[in-house]
Structures are given as structure tokens and as C-alpha cells.
Amino acid sequence: MSLRIKGTDITYHSQYGAIAESRHIYINAGLEYIRQQEPHKKEILVLETGFGSGLNALLTADYAAMQQVPVRYITLEPFPLSPDLWQALRYEGPDPELFRLLHEADWEQDIIIHEYFVLHKLRLGIRQLPPDVHAADVVYYDAFAPGDQPELWTPDIFTLLFNRMATGSALTTYCAKGEVRRSMQAAGFRVQRLEGPPGGKREILRALKAPTGPSPE
Numbered sequence: 001m002s003l004r005i006k007g008t009d010i011t012y013h014s015q016y017g018a019i020a021e022s023r024h025i026y027i028n029a030g031l032e033y034i035r036q037q038e039p040h041k042k043e044i045l046v047l048e049t050g051f052g053s054g055l056n057a058l059l060t061a062d063y064a065a066m067q068q069v070p071v072r073y074i075t076l077e078p079f080p081l082s083p084d085l086w087q088a089l090r091y092e093g094p095d096p097e098l099f100r101l102l103h104e105a106d107w108e109q110d111i112i113i114h115e116y117f118v119l120h121k122l123r124l125g126i127r128q129l130p131p132d133v134h135a136a137d138v139v140y141y142d143a144f145a146p147g148d149q150p151e152l153w154t155p156d157i158f159t160l161l162f163n164r165m166a167t168g169s170a171l172t173t174y175c176a177k178g179e180v181r182r183s184m185q186a187a188g189f190r191v192q193r194l195e196g197p198p199g200g201k202r203e204i205l206r207a208l209k210a211p212t213g214p215s216p217e
Helices: 018-037 055-067 096-104 155-162 178-186
Strands: 044-048 071-076 110-114 117-122 136-141 165-173 190-195 203-208
Touching (some): 018 044, 018 055, 018 136, 018 203, 055 096, 055 117, 096 110, 136 155, 155 165, 155 178
Parallel strands (some): 044 071, 044 136, 136 165
Antiparallel strands (some): 110 117, 165 203, 190 203
């Protein structure tokens, strides 16, 4: 199933399997990685830069419940999908009721989805990130591709995020282009190139805010 945004070539889908790809990039390389680094952390704060189809939130809420790991999930989305669009998406496997709860949750406030998952959706873009959103442990950087929105892959965007992240935190993204890696490094991140999902992208990126890393303003 693919869902094309009207008037563009942008789609909410992956020809390689949306669930497997999102789980590999954001859950395994991001959330699970941080959990392994800090196994005694009482709560993990996840910041997502595009709620979109809701798939990353769905997989995270499912992971939190299965692993009994408390997660606070802040997600940005200036242009939420209308009900008819998100209802047209059919992800095989994850709980459809959970998917509905995530999309129907109120905006601009904490919503307890289940015992281990609190959702906070903001109708904002990255540059409008409120000052009280800070010390994120994991950032899911799931913006549209640089060819579609180049302004979201610049050093100043990654500097903004770097300064809102906790020391020892991680940002993961599907895009492994050299220019993106260099933009992350310019912002102060230590960048790792990781193997991509099976049958999919050759490489993905994980950017770390190391304890000794700079914090450029």
C-alpha cells in the first residue's frame, strides 16, 4: 500500500516493506540502542520529526509495551493526515486499535496510550520546536528526502536538534547521503554509517551526541 501526497511524488510507503524498514532504522538502531546503553533509565524521551503515517509511533508503542520500557513520545507534524488518508493505510501485523488511538489522540497535550507510552503530538515544524522540548534520548529523523525538502537536511537544523538532545543520545535516519553526514558532523554529531535494512537501503546513519562533543549555537 502506498499513499501519495497530492501534487507531489512523495509517498508514505517503502517498496522494501515499511514495517521492517522503520523497525530497523528507528527501533533497533535508535530506541533499542539507547536502551542497551542506559538499561536503568527510568524513561526514554523520543522526539520524532514527522508523525506522518504514525508507523514509527505505532512500532514504538508496541515495543514499549512488550519490553515494559516507559517511553514519552513527542512528535511533530505541521500537516496531519486526514482520517480518510490514515484509515486507508493497512499495516499488517501491528495492532489496528493501537494505530487508531495514536491518530485520534488529541494534539498539544500528553495522552496516555498505555502504561508504558505517553504520546504528545504537536502541529509544528522542526524550526518551531518549543523550548521546553529538550534532553531527548532518541531522535527519529524521518523527514521527507533531501530531494523533496532540502531545507530540512542542513547544518542549522541538525544544530537545533543537537542542542535539544541529551548527552549520550542518538539520532537515526534512513538517509545516508554524504552531504547529510557532513551536515550532522558540522552540528557536532559523531556519525556512524550502519548497515541498512535487509533488502533495502545499503546504509543508514546514526548520529551520536557524545559526552565530549561540541554544542555549536
